Amino acid sequence: ERGEHLLVEPLNDTIGFYIKANRQIGEWQTPFQKLAIYDTPQYGKIFRLDDYNMTSEREEFIYHENLIHPALTVHDAPRNVLIIGGGDGGSSEEALKHPSVERVTLVEIDADVIKIAKEHFQAVHNGVFDNPKLRIIIDDGIKFIRETREKFDLIALDLNDPIGPAAALYTTEFFQHCHQALSVEGLLTLHIGSPTAHPERVTELTQRLNGIFSIVRPYTMYIPLYGAQWALAVCSDRHDPKAFTTEEIEQRIKTRNIQQLQFYNGETHLGVFALPNFVRNLVADKNK
Amino acid sequence: ERGEHLLVEPLNDTIGFYIKANRQIGEWQTPFQKLAIYDTPQYGKIFRLDDYNMTSEREEFIYHENLIHPALTVHDAPRNVLIIGGGDGGSSEEALKHPSVERVTLVEIDADVIKIAKEHFQAVHNGVFDNPKLRIIIDDGIKFIRETREKFDLIALDLNDPIGPAAALYTTEFFQHCHQALSVEGLLTLHIGSPTAHPERVTELTQRLNGIFSIVRPYTMYIPLYGAQWALAVCSDRHDPKAFTTEEIEQRIKTRNIQQLQFYNGETHLGVFALPNFVRNLVADKNK
């Protein structure tokens, strides 16, 4: 009958979820957003940006492994990776597990996210900020992608939901700039919403991507901290992640000696792209 | 700033989810449990048993298709199906989509569940209660399975969570009785908990099943009404659902002319069995 301290997060206007917190570890107002860290019995420490759950100690691997490995594994020899957002370091850490990767460029607008993640989320970044292959640029991702002359083998958009300020990073124009910054064999990955909680968002973003990339492959997995099944997409002009067998992926994981995978394996590589019929309908390419 | 009418359901002691209701359509106390129906913006009508969400108009297909088709499709010619529980008719309806099925026996302890489902959940049962191949037996599943001399090609346990009275239907003894009631090529399917919300339950039930069946294949999918990813299992001495290709499953769906599948297809058949590493660890058979 005691009081409780609940983190409540809506999925849309009529459904949502809650996570009991033991305590709040800290809160910081940066020039860009409000950061907060809570300790929870279920997920360990949770990192919140502007009152949205972003990552947590105990389930971060689900999102970060899935944002990076399905795309990076199908590239024969990725060398140059760009992460836009991702200041917690989790995506960078996954990318640098691929030995051919020579450099990961992390473009994060908010230096405080990195500072706080460094201090509090060892379980997420796993020391990646000390890796000399990681280049950190504190800048607006929109500006960076428009101005860069580099070509990347993978661009991963590791961003807030396309609501508020982050919406500008989900426009057709922005996606086109990403496309231009990719090498010929390059791939783009990003999250595109929950098929059950915001199906229109999934459909709209997929259509936008279909207008730019030859191959757009939505995939889904349940992300506990986001309270639902979530859709991501791999976009490319060359590589189709569904064109691989389980054994081929297993072989690449082995050859590249990728360690500490808590989610990704040869079976899940294909499993996440196995879309239920109702999700197929959401992401059907009407032009094809 | 108005008041709201929320259905709140815990997943475990520290996490849970809520669904806004428009209104409650009815509530009935039966000799066995409390039934309630709510109308919700997100899922249409929801059917609750003893304050647990059981099924809903708009997402029932996720659970019912996955409880039935992965097992029934890999059987060459299933004829005799047993559903224990499942008074909403959803599982029976899916089973009867397979043309070789001659009879589905539905053993439901609570006649009122069927009565109310008939009236309010057309979207779930889709008229199956009028199908002459469906035999309804109002009885205790434990008693039925102990006494039956029939052999079934599929037994699907379509039950409440293994808490309270339903716990008796998740014991080793009960599973052994199910095993005895299966034909040589028969399969058992059931749900075994959420890998993230109650990992111990998933592990314990898998171990129990591994002690009885030669082949136990856990599989997972996100079930919106249960608020998380959920694990089910196919158990058999003969059939391994993972031994099929996507194309073989697609061919069977086509040959059997299975209609109105909103989730299940040749890809998801394998996709749901593609376990992330952390789920593999939960369900590892320590004896093998």
Next chain:
Amino acid sequence: ERGEHLLVEPLNDTIGFYIKANRQIGEWQTPFQKLAIYDTPQYGKIFRLDDYNMTSEREEFIYHENLIHPALTVHDAPRNVLIIGGGDGGSSEEALKHPSVERVTLVEIDADVIKIAKEHFQAVHNGVFDNPKLRIIIDDGIKFIRETREKFDLIALDLNDPIGPAAALYTTEFFQHCHQALSVEGLLTLHIGSPTAHPERVTELTQRLNGIFSIVRPYTMYIPLYGAQWALAVCSDRHDPKAFTTEEIEQRIKTRNIQQLQFYNGETHLGVFALPNFVRNLVADKNK
């Protein structure tokens, strides 16, 4: 660990309260609003209008007795009472406990409120709808008060909060029309918000009333179903409810043989007008 069915109501943007419901008894969309009835362990049946708690079986007496008796008891011989709103019958029932009252006119815009209250809230109306002294007029209170040529000894505004459509019944213009419809010795009563949850509303409405009536006496009591302390006001040109002693009020209660009072007595008559300093500050008449 079971699910719950909660009625959640905000008090303002950042605080609120919840009441667990056993079940919803019914819901009706009328031309004016949404009505709903829930059964709850704490308050018995609750009547909700447009998702706001309005009244309940077990605590209705707190609001209804306080809306009626402090004003009506200080009038020497009230004969003609007007209730605007109040379709649940609770205020009318209290008014008719005063034997000098010859007629209560209930002006309710929504006939369905009365119909449903009659059927489900005997505990609130206590049969008052069969009392020949009660005249029911189904009409807009604004229109009625503008057009009536009657003079009333008490006008009680038994309305929704001054948000949305009900706001028009809290304007200076409407209060002036009420003033004109009062007999020389007549009194107006109404609720004016929660001093802690919406202090500005309390201040603003008091100022508005101070501009019209010579005597405005705010008073407060905790109303469980509204989740907080609430302020009401008695307004008059002649009668000051604070000018009576406890003994005088007790004597009037006895002489008038007022029965079944669960809240009101000679002490509470003065007690509710005993404003804490912080409430005095909210309702201070700046003109005096």
Next chain:
Amino acid sequence: ERGEHLLVEPLNDTIGFYIKANRQIGEWQTPFQKLAIYDTPQYGKIFRLDDYNMTSEREEFIYHENLIHPALTVHDAPRNVLIIGGGDGGSSEEALKHPSVERVTLVEIDADVIKIAKEHFQAVHNGVFDNPKLRIIIDDGIKFIRETREKFDLIALDLNDPIGPAAALYTTEFFQHCHQALSVEGLLTLHIGSPTAHPERVTELTQRLNGIFSIVRPYTMYIPLYGAQWALAVCSDRHDPKAFTTEEIEQRIKTRNIQQLQFYNGETHLGVFALPNFVRNLVADKNK
């Protein structure tokens, strides 16, 4: 649609309330309990002990003024005051507003409550910890009251609810020890539960007190941070707080030059003792 950080507190099994928090300022596990401070839009900083709301910057005066002044004002010349619990300093500060008070002894079991209140709750203690008339004893109140040979003019029990460890400070035995530690004209004050949320507690504690003291006067006020109307009691063998007039109390407030009262005045002194009939029934002395 953003996430929220809610402090949820049940009033009993089926009702409760929530307060939105901006952030948690700190949390400390002491040898006795868990302390936590939150910043909230509604109440400023809130102090929580073992997940119960205890006090807050913006509404603490309601509880602290009411615990102290109704008793202390009716004593002609109180000199020696004992506060058991009350480590936030709020009650001590109110007691020391009476100029005849020579010493306030604060017996708090948990030194950390005082330490943290000093640092974070200036708005509650208002510097009282620097007052030389305040003697702080870090000790178990049960032990102190059993062993003390002092006589107090007021003992105020400023404790957690009578649940868990605090229950031992609400027994007949403990109350008898308090009685023995009072001067002939001494008074005891304490809170005894919410008449609407736990009526049995109010009744039981009142009966227990009636067995010991000649005069037991329950009184009530709405305490926002406790989410409901709450009952307190003044107990004495000599002084009846209801035997004073509003004017007499006003005169004493003036003579004693008591400043910064945000709640208490001559009217509320009597107003809080004006019990509604349903509360009278709860606290009726069956022996009289």
